[in-house]
Amino acid sequence: MATVRGSGDVRRFLAQIPVDLESKVLRGAARAAANVIADEARDRSLSHVVTDSIVTKVRATPGQIKSTVSVKSGWARSLAIWQEYGTDPHFISVDDSQREGRSTRRINDLNKEGASLVIGGQFVGTTVHHPGAKAHPFMRPALDLREAEAIAAAQSYINARVSRAGITGSAEPEESDA
Numbered sequence: 001m002a003t004v005r006g007s008g009d010v011r012r013f014l015a016q017i018p019v020d021l022e023s024k025v026l027r028g029a030a031r032a033a034a035n036v037i038a039d040e041a042r043d044r045s046l047s048h049v050v051t052d053s054i055v056t057k058v059r060a061t062p063g064q065i066k067s068t069v070s071v072k073s074g075w076a077r078s079l080a081i082w083q084e085y086g087t088d089p090h091f092i093s094v095d096d097s098q099r100e101g102r103s104t105r106r107i108n109d110l111n112k113e114g115a116s117l118v119i120g121g122q123f124v125g126t127t128v129h130h131p132g133a134k135a136h137p138f139m140r141p142a143l144d145l146r147e148a149e150a151i152a153a154a155q156s157y158i159n160a161r162v163s164r165a166g167i168t169g170s171a172e173p174e175e176s177d178a
Contacts, residue, residue, distance in 0.1 A: 020167045030067035032157040033150035044138035086135030093127040
Protein backbone atom coordinates (compact mmCIF):
# COMPACT_ATOMS: atom_id res chain seq x y z
CA MET A 1 0.00 0.00 0.00
CA ALA A 2 1.24 3.47 -0.89
CA THR A 3 1.99 5.97 1.83
CA VAL A 4 1.28 9.65 1.54
CA ARG A 5 3.26 12.24 3.40
CA GLY A 6 2.30 15.87 3.82
CA SER A 7 -1.46 15.41 3.56
CA GLY A 8 -1.92 17.37 6.79
CA ASP A 9 0.05 20.27 5.30
CA VAL A 10 -2.12 20.20 2.18
CA ARG A 11 -5.31 20.18 4.25
CA ARG A 12 -4.07 23.14 6.33
CA PHE A 13 -3.08 24.99 3.17
CA LEU A 14 -6.50 24.42 1.58
CA ALA A 15 -8.31 25.41 4.77
CA GLN A 16 -6.31 28.65 4.91
CA ILE A 17 -7.19 29.77 1.35
CA PRO A 18 -10.64 31.27 2.17
CA VAL A 19 -9.20 33.13 5.18
CA ASP A 20 -6.32 34.52 3.12
CA LEU A 21 -8.63 35.51 0.28
CA GLU A 22 -10.93 37.40 2.62
CA SER A 23 -8.26 39.10 4.69
CA LYS A 24 -5.63 39.76 2.03
CA VAL A 25 -7.52 40.13 -1.23
CA LEU A 26 -11.27 40.71 -1.13
CA ARG A 27 -11.21 43.70 1.26
CA GLY A 28 -8.69 45.43 -1.00
CA ALA A 29 -10.71 44.57 -4.10
CA ALA A 30 -13.83 46.07 -2.51
CA ARG A 31 -11.85 49.20 -1.59
CA ALA A 32 -10.50 49.51 -5.15
CA ALA A 33 -14.03 49.34 -6.57
CA ALA A 34 -15.39 51.83 -4.03
CA ASN A 35 -12.57 54.28 -4.79
CA VAL A 36 -13.58 54.36 -8.46
CA ILE A 37 -17.17 55.26 -7.50
CA ALA A 38 -16.00 57.81 -4.90
CA ASP A 39 -13.75 59.54 -7.46
CA GLU A 40 -16.67 59.90 -9.86
CA ALA A 41 -18.95 61.20 -7.08
CA ARG A 42 -16.29 63.79 -6.18
CA ASP A 43 -16.11 64.89 -9.82
CA ARG A 44 -19.91 65.27 -10.00
CA SER A 45 -20.46 67.09 -6.71
CA LEU A 46 -21.22 70.81 -6.90
CA SER A 47 -19.99 71.63 -3.39
CA HIS A 48 -16.37 71.50 -2.29
CA VAL A 49 -17.63 70.84 1.25
CA VAL A 50 -19.35 67.68 0.01
CA THR A 51 -16.46 66.72 -2.27
CA ASP A 52 -13.96 66.93 0.59
CA SER A 53 -16.20 64.77 2.80
CA ILE A 54 -16.78 61.80 0.47
CA VAL A 55 -15.24 58.69 2.03
CA THR A 56 -15.04 54.96 1.37
CA LYS A 57 -15.30 52.27 4.02
CA VAL A 58 -14.89 48.51 3.86
CA ARG A 59 -16.39 46.21 6.47
CA ALA A 60 -16.00 42.48 6.66
CA THR A 61 -18.28 40.08 8.44
CA PRO A 62 -17.98 36.31 8.14
CA GLY A 63 -18.87 35.43 4.57
CA GLN A 64 -19.53 39.02 3.46
CA ILE A 65 -17.45 42.05 2.56
CA LYS A 66 -19.24 45.34 2.04
CA SER A 67 -17.81 48.59 0.74
CA THR A 68 -19.66 51.88 1.01
CA VAL A 69 -19.19 55.31 -0.44
CA SER A 70 -20.73 58.00 1.72
CA VAL A 71 -20.42 61.55 3.00
CA LYS A 72 -19.11 62.19 6.52
CA SER A 73 -21.75 63.07 9.12
CA GLY A 74 -22.55 66.68 9.84
CA TRP A 75 -23.11 69.72 7.66
CA ALA A 76 -21.52 68.09 4.60
CA ARG A 77 -23.98 65.19 4.73
CA SER A 78 -26.92 67.62 4.95
CA LEU A 79 -25.62 69.48 1.91
CA ALA A 80 -25.10 66.20 0.07
CA ILE A 81 -28.68 65.06 0.73
CA TRP A 82 -30.07 68.42 -0.43
CA GLN A 83 -27.85 68.28 -3.50
CA GLU A 84 -28.73 64.68 -4.37
CA TYR A 85 -32.50 64.96 -3.92
CA GLY A 86 -33.19 68.70 -4.05
CA THR A 87 -35.54 70.49 -1.66
CA ASP A 88 -39.22 71.39 -1.80
CA PRO A 89 -40.32 75.00 -1.48
CA HIS A 90 -40.41 75.95 2.21
CA PHE A 91 -40.59 78.82 4.64
CA ILE A 92 -37.61 79.95 6.71
CA SER A 93 -38.16 81.97 9.87
CA VAL A 94 -36.32 83.12 12.96
CA ASP A 95 -36.23 80.18 15.34
CA ASP A 96 -38.22 80.70 18.55
CA SER A 97 -35.23 79.57 20.62
CA GLN A 98 -33.27 82.48 19.15
CA ARG A 99 -36.04 85.05 19.65
CA GLU A 100 -36.13 84.83 23.45
CA GLY A 101 -39.55 86.52 23.28
CA ARG A 102 -38.32 89.41 21.12
CA SER A 103 -39.68 90.51 17.77
CA THR A 104 -37.54 90.08 14.70
CA ARG A 105 -37.22 93.89 14.51
CA ARG A 106 -35.91 94.00 18.09
CA ILE A 107 -33.47 91.19 17.34
CA ASN A 108 -32.20 93.11 14.35
CA ASP A 109 -31.94 96.33 16.37
CA LEU A 110 -29.84 94.52 18.96
CA ASN A 111 -27.68 93.21 16.10
CA LYS A 112 -27.72 89.71 17.54
CA GLU A 113 -25.73 87.93 14.86
CA GLY A 114 -27.42 84.83 13.39
CA ALA A 115 -30.78 85.48 15.03
CA SER A 116 -32.48 87.41 12.24
CA LEU A 117 -32.95 86.71 8.57
CA VAL A 118 -30.33 88.59 6.60
CA ILE A 119 -29.74 87.81 2.94
CA GLY A 120 -27.04 89.65 1.02
CA GLY A 121 -26.49 91.97 3.97
CA GLN A 122 -30.13 93.09 3.92
CA PHE A 123 -32.66 92.34 6.67
CA VAL A 124 -35.55 90.51 5.01
CA GLY A 125 -38.08 90.12 7.84
CA THR A 126 -39.42 87.38 10.03
CA THR A 127 -40.13 84.87 7.27
CA VAL A 128 -38.81 84.10 3.81
CA HIS A 129 -40.28 81.69 1.28
CA HIS A 130 -37.49 79.59 -0.19
CA PRO A 131 -38.44 78.35 -3.68
CA GLY A 132 -36.64 75.05 -3.15
CA ALA A 133 -33.56 73.71 -4.87
CA LYS A 134 -33.32 71.54 -7.95
CA ALA A 135 -31.85 68.09 -7.43
CA HIS A 136 -28.36 67.48 -8.75
CA PRO A 137 -27.73 63.77 -8.19
CA PHE A 138 -24.07 62.83 -7.92
CA MET A 139 -23.88 59.60 -5.91
CA ARG A 140 -26.26 57.34 -7.83
CA PRO A 141 -25.04 58.49 -11.27
CA ALA A 142 -21.47 57.83 -10.11
CA LEU A 143 -22.39 54.20 -9.49
CA ASP A 144 -24.44 53.91 -12.66
CA LEU A 145 -21.72 55.38 -14.88
CA ARG A 146 -18.66 53.71 -13.38
CA GLU A 147 -20.04 50.33 -12.28
CA ALA A 148 -18.18 48.38 -14.98
CA GLU A 149 -14.95 50.25 -14.26
CA ALA A 150 -15.32 49.56 -10.53
CA ILE A 151 -15.78 45.85 -11.20
CA ALA A 152 -12.73 45.92 -13.47
CA ALA A 153 -10.69 47.65 -10.73
CA ALA A 154 -11.71 44.97 -8.23
CA GLN A 155 -10.85 42.20 -10.72
CA SER A 156 -7.49 43.81 -11.47
CA TYR A 157 -6.73 43.99 -7.74
CA ILE A 158 -7.59 40.30 -7.34
CA ASN A 159 -5.58 39.26 -10.42
CA ALA A 160 -2.51 41.08 -9.11
CA ARG A 161 -2.63 39.19 -5.81
CA VAL A 162 -3.79 35.68 -6.70
CA SER A 163 -1.57 33.50 -8.84
CA ARG A 164 -0.51 29.89 -9.18
CA ALA A 165 2.23 30.64 -6.69
CA GLY A 166 -0.35 31.56 -4.06
CA ILE A 167 -1.94 34.59 -2.51
CA THR A 168 0.31 37.62 -2.12
CA GLY A 169 -0.24 40.73 -0.07
CA SER A 170 -0.65 41.42 3.59
CA ALA A 171 -3.64 41.12 5.86
CA GLU A 172 -3.38 44.86 6.58
CA PRO A 173 -5.54 47.17 4.47
CA GLU A 174 -3.55 49.23 1.96
CA GLU A 175 -5.37 52.41 2.92
CA SER A 176 -7.05 53.37 6.14
CA ASP A 177 -10.82 53.63 6.11
CA ALA A 178 -11.42 57.35 5.99
